[in-house]
Amino acid sequence: MRLLLVEDDARIAADLTAALQAAGFRVEAARDGEQAWFLGDTEDYDLAVLDLGLPGLDGLTVLKRWRAAGRELPVLVLTARGAWTERVEGIEAGADDYLPKPFRMEELVARCRALIRRAGGRGSGRQTIGGLTLDTNRMTLSRDGLPLPLSPLEYRLVAYLAHHRDRVVPPGELLEHLYGDDDAREANALEAVVARLRRKLGAGVIGTRRGFGYFLEGAGAGGAAS
Ligand code: CA
DSSP, X not given: OEEEEEOSOHHXXXXXXXXXXXXXXXXXXXXXXXXXXXXXXXXXXXXXXXXXXXXXXXXXXXXXXXXXXXXXXXXXXXXXXXXXXXXXXXXXXXXXXXXXSSOOHHHHHHHHHHHHHHHHXXXXXXXXXXXXXXXXXXXXXXXXXXXXXOOHHHHHXXXXXXXXXTSXXXXXXXXXXXXXXXXXXXXXXXXXXXXXXXXXXXXXXEEEETTTEEEETTTTOSOSOX
């Protein structure tokens, strides 16, 4: 799940990033309104967490611009304590939920998941792939009811393949999803994650179509013998 975090306070941003990453989100951060407006308008995110008090272009204006441009990503706004006018304005500007500061990280994570659940329309958030159950609400993958110990990166890879289970996903697209435009973007890194996952999940879960990409076995994307 790709999340845009807009927060100008560097320390708060670092704390939020750590908590959200630990919960399995891939976090990209914007420090001011201009950057936030640009990223939200040109990139695809599953969710944005938007602080309203920003230098320059304020959060409300950013949100209004996204909505005016037809960007429908779910947005959770962070408001100052007791500032009920901010909450009203935020909702009117198109926010999907709000959270007054200060808040607990657990609550932020729970609200982010709830928003994605509402937006995603994937029902219970559970999908069965072969003998495995992917729970996108809890962000777990389990076999026979026992969660498998996946790293956030590994989970994101499986969840992405499951979300696109009707097709073979090219390595470049997976790398983009896993690492964004970071320098960590190497085919070798992807192969290493896939290899690790295969050791954890066993054979017959993640298939390769040589020269094309990866897919989940039993999901119908692999086609005939490769
Ligand atoms: Ca702020």
